[in-house]
Amino acid sequence: MTTRRIAIWTMALLTLAAVLWTGWWFYAGRFAIASLQEWAEDQRANGYDVTFARVDMAGYPFRIDLTVRRFGISAPGRFWAVSTDETTVSFRPWNLNRYTLKTAAPVQMIAAALPGTRQSPIVAGSVEGTFHHARDGQTHVLELVAKPISGPLGLSVKEVGLIGERPARRATDHEATALSGRLELVDATAPALFPPGLPNRVTAAVLDFDVLGPEPGQHGSALRRLSEWRDGGGSIEVREIALAWEDLNLRGEGTLALDSDMRPIAAFALDASGVPQTARRFQEAGLIDDRTRRFIELGTGLLSLGRSNSASIRVPISAQDGILYVGPVAVGEVQPLIPGYNPAPAAVAPPPKDDFAPPPPPPTVSEETLGADTPPRPVPVPVPVPSQ
Structure with missing residues (x-):
């Protein structure tokens, strides 16, 4: 009898635990979906356009998978x-502060600062991260790996890795780290x-940075x-x-504003x-002479x-007033980060243009103008005749 009671109580406790766990699983999943919808509404209120068709939930019992279509x-x-057509965000029901991200469809990206992407987006075959x-003053960390990547004008990248850290507290001065x-x-x-005749393959590139400012x-x-x-x-x-590009290897540090x-x-x-x-x-390649x-x-x-390495040199590179310098030598122009940006107003407003006005007549050319390149002819001076 005692053994039977123990078995009954054990089954009852297991059933109760399963019911409680199932309830928690559904609660955590619904909480995550509500958080996603709340985040989307906040972004829309800030001027962003966020859309998704629906969110499916799966992964019971030890994982919650939210597939966003x-x-x-x-x-x-x-x-x-x-x-993207389909991306899945997964997390454990007992840890709501760590998520994994994986796309089951290509990810497309356009950017005004990247020429040609509006007509032909940059496409990543898969993205995982x-x-x-984090909470209580700690940093938020995002890690992503995208591969392979293709884009306009023949762009092709085998793999791109990104790590981003953002403090929980908002940066308020020019010395604070925002990202x-x-x-x-x-x-x-x-x-x-790359100009014609030069290799167009970059073996590897690294950029490690801090964004400072309010x-x-x-x-x-x-x-x-x-x-x-x-x-600010x-x-x-x-x-x-x-940067590693054929025989050229660059490594250094600097500041940008x-x-x-x-x-x-x-x-x-x-x-x-x-x-x-x-x-x-x-x-x-014919770009410089001997x-x-x-x-x-x-x-x-x-x-x-x-220097210890005779093939290595220290090169200063700077940009100021729209001019790019290598050492003291100006080598090119620097365009605005946003194409077409020009905040300076015109000093004098141009006159209104009449699109239907007839074109002005061609200028006439006088004989004096045609002979302007030749020295002037001497003008005869009358000689006085003595009176008789």
Whole structure:
């Protein structure tokens, strides 16, 4: 009898535990769906366009999988937009602060700062990652890996990794860190970014940075919020920037900001190796002559004196007033971060243009104008005749 009672109580306790666990599982899933809907409403109130068809819940009993169908989000004015047909957010019912993300369909992205993406979006075959939603003054951490990636003008990337950290407290001054990130790129091809005759494959690239400055308000367009960040003394401290392109290897650090015309202001110091080999490639491509190549090789030799690696030199690169400098030499122009941005009003308003007015008659040319290039003919002076 005692054994039977123990078995009955055990079954009853197990049944009660299963019922309670099932109730908690459904509660946690519904809470997550409600949080997603609340987040979407908050973004819409701030001017973003967030859409999704429906959310399906699965994964019982030890996991909650929320599959979002036809998800899309775009910034005001479609400054950027991201969309995918199916993405799944998963978490454990006993840990609501850590989520995993995985897409079962390609992810498309457009951005105004990336030419050609409005007509042909950048497409990632798959995206996977995790998000740690920390509390009590800790940081929020997002980790993503996207591969493979294709885009306009022949863009192709094997893999891209992104890590972003955001403090729980809002940045309020120009020295506070609003966002930290690290971007790693592996095996990229971009024919449109390189002149004909040069290799267009980048083996690897790294960008490790901190975004400093007061965070702008939640409302308003992306341009307005970017202007508020700039006017509040915002800047980007690049802790590490690295690039491996054929024989050329760059590694360094620097600072980046924006001027009143939304053009980058930059100051970087880079250690460069493989400069003579790269100069020879430029000569073979017809971009520089033999004399320029020899000057580059001579300058590389002089700058590398006293360094442990004779092939490595320290190169300062800066951008100021829309001009890009390598050392003291101006090498090109720097365009505004937002294409077509020009905040300066015209000094004098142009006269109204009549699209239906007839064109003005062609200017007439006089004989004096035709003979303007020839010296003037001498004018005869009358000679007085003596009176008789």
